[in-house]
Amino acid sequence: MTPSFQISNLKPADHPRALDVWEASVRATHDFLDEDTIQSLKPLVQEACLECLPVYCVRDESQAVIGFVGVESPKIEALFIDPAWRGNGIGRQLVSYAVNELGAELVDVNEQNEQALGFYQHLGFEVAHRSDVDGFGKPFPLLHLKLAE
Incomplete structure (x- = not known):
């Protein structure tokens, strides 16, 4: 059985x-992002996600954040899990919370991030359409997913 984590x-x-x-x-x-791109995105994530969105997290025994989801209903804007904790059901639990408690039914994934695409498809999302650039206007195509009816 997958452990259940408290969301706060x-x-x-x-x-x-x-x-x-x-x-x-x-x-x-x-792995399609280079170091400069990762560093340039960091302040954008801080400002556009952590400081502006409702963000919900899961913590380990020491109360350190090990995963989080940012939702601006009806869309999941961010979902990130500490790699050391992947495979423990945290992502699934956070998406379930976003869908069932916060009304989320949309999410964007980078086209090159096949792991994320497969994860969301496994949870019942399907590709609705595609954009040539990401949310910051950078040349990283996005797949716009919608929860299947």
Whole structure:
């Protein structure tokens, strides 16, 4: 059985740790991004996600953030899991929370991030359409997913 984790609000004091989780997760899954791009995205993630969105997190025994989801209903804007904790059901639980408690039914994934695409498709999302650039206007195509009816 997959363990269940308590979901709580991300607090401003959690932002540095959440940014570390974001960076570790990106390095593990976004091999199409170079170092300059990762570093240029970091402040955008801090400002556009952590400081502006409702963000919900899961913590380990020491209360350190190990995964988080940012939702601006009806869309999941961010989902990142510490690579050391992947495969423990945290992503599935956070997506379920976003869908069932927050009304999320949309999510974008980088076309090159096949792991994320497969994960969301496994959870019942399907590709609705495609964009040639990401949300920051950079040349990383996005797949726009919608929860299947």
